[in-house]
Amino acid sequence: xxxxxxxxxxxxxxVERIENAIIQKVVMGKPLRWxxxxxxxxxxxxxxxxxxxxxxxxxxxxxxxxxxLHLGMSGSLRFDSEQPSKLPPLGPHDHFQLTxxxxxxxxxxxxxxxxxxxxxxxxDPIAKKLLDKLGVEPLQDGFTLAQFYAGLxxxxxxxxxxxxxxxxxxxxxxxxxxxxxFEAKIHPxxxxxxxSKPRVEKLRLAIQKVLQNALAQGxxxxxxxxxxxxxTGYFQLQANVYARQGEPCxxxxxxxxxxxxxxxxxxxxxxxxxx
DNA sequence: AGATGTCCCTGGAAGC
DNA sequence: TGCTTCCAGGGACATC
Numbered sequence: 001x002x003x004x005x006x007x008x009x010x011x012x013x014x015v016e017r018i019e020n021a022i023i024q025k026v027v028m029g030k031p032l033r034w035x036x037x038x039x040x041x042x043x044x045x046x047x048x049x050x051x052x053x054x055x056x057x058x059x060x061x062x063x064x065x066x067x068x069l070h071l072g073m074s075g076s077l078r079f080d081s082e083q084p085s086k087l088p089p090l091g092p093h094d095h096f097q098l099t100x101x102x103x104x105x106x107x108x109x110x111x112x113x114x115x116x117x118x119x120x121x122x123x124d125p126i127a128k129k130l131l132d133k134l135g136v137e138p139l140q141d142g143f144t145l146a147q148f149y150a151g152l153x154x155x156x157x158x159x160x161x162x163x164x165x166x167x168x169x170x171x172x173x174x175x176x177x178x179x180x181x182f183e184a185k186i187h188p189x190x191x192x193x194x195x196s197k198p199r200v201e202k203l204r205l206a207i208q209k210v211l212q213n214a215l216a217q218g219x220x221x222x223x224x225x226x227x228x229x230x231x232t233g234y235f236q237l238q239a240n241v242y243a244r245q246g247e248p249c250x251x252x253x254x255x256x257x258x259x260x261x262x263x264x265x266x267x268x269x270x271x272x273x274x275x
Numbered sequence: 276a277g278a279t280g281t282c283c284c285t286g287g288a289a290g291c
Numbered sequence: 292t293g294c295t296t297c298c299a300g301g302g303a304c305a306t307c
Contacts, residue, residue, distance in 0.1 A: 033283075073300040111284050113301060157278065174300065262279070
């Protein structure tokens with residue numbers, strides 16, 4: 001499932017190739033998460049200036065307006081510079097396609113948790129509603145110990161749940177939340193406001209390390225697709241705890257445990273990770 | 276207002 | 292083998 005590293009690698013896979021492309025045709029498939037029915041006419045003849053990312057959203061900045069894309073949990077984007085005639089026909093899970101002067105952008109999403117939303121600008125209420133509540137970017141300078149600690153202090157929920165919520169720090173999904181907590185040796189059910197400042201710092205560094213590793217792996221994945229058609233797939237991360245319930249901890253051999261927090265699975269080592 | 280629960284969707288795995 | 296059931300996940304929304 002695409003978390004921040006996957007989304008960023010997807011962005012890198014086509015941002016340079018799509019810049020200055022003019023939108024010539026828009027095809028909509030089945031409705032996605034928010035059936036807002038973007039008006040295809042609205043996109044025609046607009047130019048893609050660049051592609052940015054905010055949290056797990058990709059933002060296609062147009063010469064007028066912005067297209068927000070979310071990959072949900074099963075979505076993938078592909079930008080093909082090939083001739084349209086050389087592309088496979090649209091499949092049942094291709095829900096959105098932009099034909100441009102520089103290639104074709106397709107969103108494939110079997111489970112349809114993804115989203116395509118058009119906003120006149122980032123000040124548009126629909127864009128603000130989706131983006132304004134998002135927390136700080138974990139791989140940028142703004143992710144400081146001071147603000148991270150302050151954010152956690154304001155809550156009374158488990159540290160795992162707080163990480164997932166995305167309003168303190170973005171981009172840490174269910175996999176990397178478990179992995180980062182293992183890395184920082186923090187028990188997932190510990191109340192976030194009770195984590196000491198030094199341990200919050202460990203967690204901050206762990207989040208960055210885990211995401212950077214995934215990003216580096218994704219980067220190499222990308223390079224292997226030398227034609228760079230953007231089909232990145234998902235990273236085969238060497239998980240320390242995620243989905244390893246019952247298997248020995250790679251550090252101490254204690255069997256990894258699985259619990260449920262907020263209807264999500266959490267994996268941890270009861271010996272390595274302390275309350 | 277903050278915390279928690281529910282729901283959306285469908286492929287794949289597990290169970291019978 | 293072929294059916295049914297369950298599970299995974301991000302995040303909006305409802306409810307406590």
